[in-house]
Amino acid sequence: MPTKTHSPATTEELSAILREASALGRTITPTGAGTKLAWGNAITTDDTISLANLSGVREHSWQDLTATVGAGTTWSALQSQLARHHQRVALDPLFPERATVGGILATNDSGLLRMRYGGLRDLVLGMTVVLADGTIARTGGKVVKNVAGYDLPKLLTGSFGTLGIITEATFRLHPLPAHTSTFTARSADIAALADLMQHLVTSAMSLEAMQLRNEPDAFALDIQFAAVPEALDDHEQRLRRLASKLSLEPTTVDIYTTREQLFAIPNATILKLTTLPTKLSALIAGFAQLAAHGITAQAVADPSGIVTVALVAPAAGLATILEDLRARLAPIGGTAVILQRGALPTDIDPWNNPAHPPAALDVMRAIKNEFDSHRLLNPGRFVGGL
Amino acid sequence: MFTPAILDELRAAVDARGLIVDRNQLQTYECDGLTAYRTLPSAVVLPRTTAEVSAVIRICAAHSIPFVARGAGTGLSGGSLPAENSLVICLARMNKVLSVDLENARITVEPGVTNTQVTERVKSAGYFYAPDPSSQTVCTIGGNLAENAGGAHCLKYGFTTTHVLGCEVVLPNGDIRWFGSEHGLVDSPGYDLPGVFIGSEGTLGIATKAVLRITRRPExxxxxxxxxxxxxxxxxxxxxxxxxxxxxxxxxxxxxxxxxxxxxxxxxxxxxxxxxxxxxxxxxxxxxxxxxxxxxxxxxxxxxxxxxxxxxxxxxxxxxxxxxxxxxAMGRVSPNYIVQDGVIPRTALPAVLTRMKQMSEETGLRIANVFHAGDGNLHPMVLYDAANPGEEDRALILSYDILRMCVDAGGSISGEHGIGREKQCVMSYMHAEPDLATMQRVRRAFDPNNLANPEKLFPTPRLCGERRHGAYIPHPIEAAGIAEVY
Incomplete structure (x- = not known):
């Protein structure tokens, strides 16, 4: 049978498609806008299912701070609707204009707001999901507080479409900040910025977002406060005292697109690294030093412990850098995942050094087997070949 | 009762001082905070290390013995009520704080450490552990993980699951695995095992270490x-x-x-x-x-x-x-009462209160309400007098009717107390059969032989075909004024 692309308009239609596919043993790639289809192991499947037609905000219960939305809705469409009541899902994922709710949930993408509001798993309350055999399961709920049964929305978030296909999700919302102020501190000495970052994290000020990055001639720390105007004045004065020996000025760039801009660098290899917050500055400093070896490396770190870096270098050099990073991060359980391969050889596992599989991979395999025993949904795409 | 051979194996695993078989001593473990339900376990073990927990669970797996984990026994839904012919694994002796990493705002503890002890340990450095269930001075972190404990400050700070970065778990076959990050990193690739484990009420395994996020004290x-x-x-x-x-x-x-x-x-x-x-x-x-x-x-x-x-x-x-x-304090206005734990969308509150008033008039039973208004978590208390024939039955029916009303209003049957034994028969009112079957897939992946806290959380024909009775009786620690319930 030739490859097909299905575009169901309802959860029930998707269920019927999956029942049929499962009877025929056809493998499936679920997709939203396809912005992150290159993430993970490259696989080919018999069919593709687009969730694009399952779009629209179904319910915005603004007084309850919750919203339910179809998986095919773009992130920016969701946010602009929520903004009518000055609310949002407090998350700034990549490619918000194109990326869909379902794809963002499947990949568990997050940005700078993670430090204050947590990741997607802290923000998703419920999901409707269709399993490989067509079973429609409604998981979680529509209320902020709910401990009735297993928290399946968390399990499905970041499962890369290997356990089921998300058709609808309910989020907890936060108010849009009415007032913010944003500053950039710069220094050639990254230790000074790391100190400032640590001071701010422990300061009990209303920090909305922060990122540490390298620039061609210096290091920069972007800092955003969100609070009532009285508190913003207070925070600025405190920041100026803390940063008295550094260059500090109001930020001129949009800090929420810094990470996305890395993807516009021609031929870049893009990695996502995880480490402990206190080890972020050493990573950024290491990337800056690569310039001396003719390698361009632009890195941006979120204080939660996530670094996104764009590297432009010859293939052999890239492979060595990745191998070295994985070896250095391994002792603390850190990871280096390939988001965009660039010139990196295709035989390098995007998730990890297969010699260091994730802890409890056997438990993950058992879950995969219960949810999709015939391995029809995104087979082999995820870490460890899940 | 277990055979002498099994008891010998357990004794070898935890030492004679870590094994309880005396009937009088076993009675301490026959119930948790939901005191209306009681079952005497066949034995209790008090392991001191992860290796001992693993050895004990391997014995259970080899002999198909159901096991029930227990911390301080403060749970309100019967989560650590012993199963018939079961082994209770009490984690109270695993009570060490293993490490504190202030710079990264993490703390690693054993499951028997109490909720308050975590905050006490980091208080002088200006930090606190945010989840604050009312029993926090006695309830343990292991139990907090099992129940995904909440408290009064969830609206802003989230629940237990928000604050756990990783946990070491002994699986129902005795294997030891880390879920999430042993070092407290976020966002490692893989399924969110801590996410599904936390709040699973002891049905997927037993946590033996937890890496927790601590929070800066507000100004x-x-x-x-x-x-x-x-x-x-x-x-x-x-x-x-x-x-x-x-x-x-x-x-x-x-x-x-x-x-x-x-x-x-x-x-x-x-x-x-x-x-x-x-x-x-x-x-x-x-x-x-x-x-x-x-x-x-x-x-x-x-x-x-x-x-x-x-x-x-x-x-x-x-x-x-x-x-x-x-x-x-409700004991001051009524001889008996039942506490419930429903959640509604906050906007449904006026309608729900009106309906509750009608229900009260229809049944002739008073209902008192305290609730977490920010997140819609209601704690209705049905007041009654057990001395009046039939009143307890009517009170129990009313308390479950209130939960069903919460579901009808778009809410949940539990915000923080858990399902356990108390609410398992109402689960099928909130979740359709395919939803429960999907949860059972997770259960089978972890525990194919159904040994970890069996007959909890999910509705079962045996328990839900017949209705059990039970009023709220203050837990001994509550009666002693050590902890309050809220």
Whole structure:
């Protein structure tokens, strides 16, 4: 049978498609806008299912701070609707204009707001999901507080479409900040910025977002406060005292697109690294030093412990850098995942050094087997070949 | 009862001092905070290390012995009620704080450490552990993980699951695995095993270590008490606070019966009113002050006739004392009562309260309410007198009817107390069969032989075909005044 692309308009239609596919043993790639289809192991499947037609905000219960939305809705469409009541899902994922709710949930993408509001798993309350055999399961709920049964929305978030296909999700919302102020501190000495970052994290000020990055001639720390105007004045004065020996000025760039801009660098290899917050500055400093070896490396770190870096270098050099990073991060359980391969050889596992599989991979395999025993949904795409 | 050979194996695993078989001693473990349900376990083990827990579970797996994990036994839904012919694995002796990493705001503890001990350990450095279930002085972190414990400050700070970065778990086959990060990193690739494990009520394995996130203590905390003549006005104030873009750390409501009971018990000096609203703001001083002015003005707009601002720790403690005493105090206004734990969308509150009033009139039973107004978590208490024939049955039916009403309003049958044995038969009212079957897939992946805390959480034909009876009886630690329920 030739490859097909299905575009169901309802959860029930998707269920019927999956029942049929499962009877025929056809493998499936679920997709939203396809912005992150290159993430993970490259696989080919018999069919593709687009969730694009399952779009629209179904319910915005603004007084309850919750919203339910179809998986095919773009992130920016969701946010602009929520903004009518000055609310949002407090998350700034990549490619918000194109990326869909379902794809963002499947990949568990997050940005700078993670430090204050947590990741997607802290923000998703419920999901409707269709399993490989067509079973429609409604998981979680529509209320902020709910401990009735297993928290399946968390399990499905970041499962890369290997356990089921998300058709609808309910989020907890936060108010849009009415007032913010944003500053950039710069220094050639990254230790000074790391100190400032640590001071701010422990300061009990209303920090909305922060990122540490390298620039061609210096290091920069972007800092955003969100609070009532009285508190913003207070925070600025405190920041100026803390940063008295550094260059500090109001930020001129949009800090929420810094990470996305890395993807516009021609031929870049893009990695996502995880480490402990206190080890972020050493990573950024290491990337800056690569310039001396003719390698361009632009890195941006979120204080939660996530670094996104764009590297432009010859293939052999890239492979060595990745191998070295994985070896250095391994002792603390850190990871280096390939988001965009660039010139990196295709035989390098995007998730990890297969010699260091994730802890409890056997438990993950058992879950995969219960949810999709015939391995029809995104087979082999995820870490460890899940 | 276990055979002597099995007891020998258990003794070899945990040492003679770690094994309890004496009937009198076993009675300590026959129930948890839901005291109406009691089953004597066949034996209890008190392991001291992960390796001992693993060895014990391997014995259970080899002999198909059901096992039930237990911390302090403060749970309110029967989560650690022993199964028939089961082994209780009590983690109380695994009570060490293993490491503190202030720079990364992490702490690693064993499961028998109490919730309060975590905060105590990091307090001097200006940190606290955010989840604050009312039994926090005695309940353990292991139990908090099992129940995904909440508390009064969830609205702003989230639940246990928000604060666990990783946990070491002994699986139902005895294997030891790390879920999430042993080092406290976020976002490693793979399925969210901590996410599905936390709140699984001991049905997927036993946590033996946990890496927790600790939180910086806010600069300022202020607590406002406002008195209203109607619950609708108080509820409107809550909605207005949310609409103004504020996120208080706690918003609590009490009705007249609860206020009366709390006053009788602890003399918190509450105003005599139909609805009392407690709003707590925390954060930078300048922000708290500006927002508190706004909250007070919203209270006035909604006809609050008295407002009291507690600014010192002592004043705040008194305000909270009354609120926390509300459950235990109910004994002062009624011989018996049943506590429930439903959740509704906050906007459904006026309709739900109206319906509850009707239900009360229809059954002739009084219902008192305290609830976490910020997140819609209701704790209705059905008051009755067990001495009146048939009244206990009617009270029990009413309490489950209230839960069903919460589901009908778009909510949940549990916000923080868990399902356990108490609410498993209501699960099928909230979740359709395919939803429960999907959860069972997870269960099978972890525990194909159904040994970890069997016959809990999910509805079973054996237990849900017949209806069990049970009123709320204060837990010994509650009766002794060591902990309050709220």
């Amino acid at each position: 300022t905390v202020q607590t406002l008490l406002a008195a209203f003549d109607s619950a609708t006005d108080a509820a409107q104030t809550v909605s207005d606070i949310i609409a103004a873009g504020m996120l208080p750390s706690a918003m609590e409501m009490m009705d007249r019966t609860s206020i009366f009971a709390a006053e009788a018990a602890v003399h918190a000096g509450y105003p005599d009113c139909d609805a009392l609203l407690l709003v707590e703001l925390d954060g930078p001083t300048a922000e708290v002050q500006a927002q508190m002015a706004q909250v007070r003005s919203l209270c006035s707009t909604n006809k609050a006739w008295e407002q009291r601002l507690a600014q010192t720790d002592t004043e705040r403690a008194l305000v909270w004392k009354g609120r926390k005493a509300a459950f235990a």
